[in-house]
Amino acid sequence: MSIIDVNTHPLDEYLRTERLPHVWCPGCGIGTVLGAYLRAMKNVGLDPKKTVMVSGIGCTGRAAGYVRMDSFHTTHGRAIPFAVGLKAARPELNVSVFSGDGDLFSIGGNHIIHAARRNADITVIGINNFTYGMTGGQLAPTTPESGITTTSPYGNVESPFNLAGLISVSGASYVARWTSLHVRRLEKSIEKALKKRGFSFVEVLSQCPTAYGRRNRMKDPADTLKYFQKYAVVKNHINPLEGVIEPGKPFIVGEFLDEPEEPTFEDKLWELTKTEFLHTSQAERTEWILEHRRHLEMLSKIISGRGEER
Ligand SMILES: Cc1ncc(C[n+]2csc(CCOP(=O)(O)OP(=O)(O)O)c2C)c(N)n1
Ligand code: SF4
Numbered sequence: 001m002s003i004i005d006v007n008t009h010p011l012d013e014y015l016r017t018e019r020l021p022h023v024w025c026p027g028c029g030i031g032t033v034l035g036a037y038l039r040a041m042k043n044v045g046l047d048p049k050k051t052v053m054v055s056g057i058g059c060t061g062r063a064a065g066y067v068r069m070d071s072f073h074t075t076h077g078r079a080i081p082f083a084v085g086l087k088a089a090r091p092e093l094n095v096s097v098f099s100g101d102g103d104l105f106s107i108g109g110n111h112i113i114h115a116a117r118r119n120a121d122i123t124v125i126g127i128n129n130f131t132y133g134m135t136g137g138q139l140a141p142t143t144p145e146s147g148i149t150t151t152s153p154y155g156n157v158e159s160p161f162n163l164a165g166l167i168s169v170s171g172a173s174y175v176a177r178w179t180s181l182h183v184r185r186l187e188k189s190i191e192k193a194l195k196k197r198g199f200s201f202v203e204v205l206s207q208c209p210t211a212y213g214r215r216n217r218m219k220d221p222a223d224t225l226k227y228f229q230k231y232a233v234v235k236n237h238i239n240p241l242e243g244v245i246e247p248g249k250p251f252i253v254g255e256f257l258d259e260p261e262e263p264t265f266e267d268k269l270w271e272l273t274k275t276e277f278l279h280t281s282q283a284e285r286t287e288w289i290l291e292h293r294r295h296l297e298m299l300s301k302i303i304s305g306r307g308e309e310r
């Protein structure tokens, strides 16, 4: 008879267990998605010492605080530029962003489309719970038409973004959409996204019973999962524009895009730097580096208020 140790969990080595219990509500889908991400990371064999998770602000963004690796809980909407800068400076690291629909597509909307256009080599997991969960359930750019939120008490009159479709047409290398119900397929897609060189985006539709579900006849977390079970249709490599989500209608989940490898943003940057260095002498290269270091020092003094007035 095998004995099960109830005091440990197979993902403990990837979690800062000392920070538990977590902040998420009972029945929230974020933990399910984080579990899929960590299992995918384990399956792919990513070294936690060479992997970084970046998040923005929101319930989803709290994930970065629970993973046992270098992680950065950045300001609202700024996870993507932070991650792109990190990857450009330290290309040997595996850089993932784990954040919410509001953070990535509302305040951070410009950043994500341009990071996809540049094919920055980062993996983005975007949890779409149709609302701003953390701040009490306001209208998000993903709220379905007619959705009731604290800022649309009579129903939403705006068309939501089709997130996976938007990123597919922006220039990404890998795009998929699943739900918190499709756990195995989600895990496999995250594995592919982590292995892909170039911009990868996995959208995960997920339940927020507290801020969105209870205002939209899905008070019980299982109500949203039943909704996903009823309306999700698995289709791969569709025209991304077919990926719209309308309430009470079937919607598509699956792999939207899996492009052949193209040079990434970092490849192009390093190529450019290399070319510049090829035409210079060792002394000029040293001067170039010192000059950049001087600029950075001056900048950090100005930011920390110690700079000379100009
Ligand atoms: C600059 C700025 N604006 C607004 C906020 C308030 N704020 C915190 S989290 C959040 C929305 C988070 O929504 P989402 O990214 O969808 O995450 P969720 O909580 O739904 O997981 C907002 C508007 C903030 N922290 N900073
Ligand atoms: S408010 Fe919503 S998204 Fe935030 S933890 Fe609760 S259920 Fe999850």
Ligand SMILES: [Mg+2]
Residues within 6 Å of the ligand: 058, 100, 101, 102, 127, 128, 129, 130, 131, 132, 133, 140
């Ligand atoms: Mg949200």
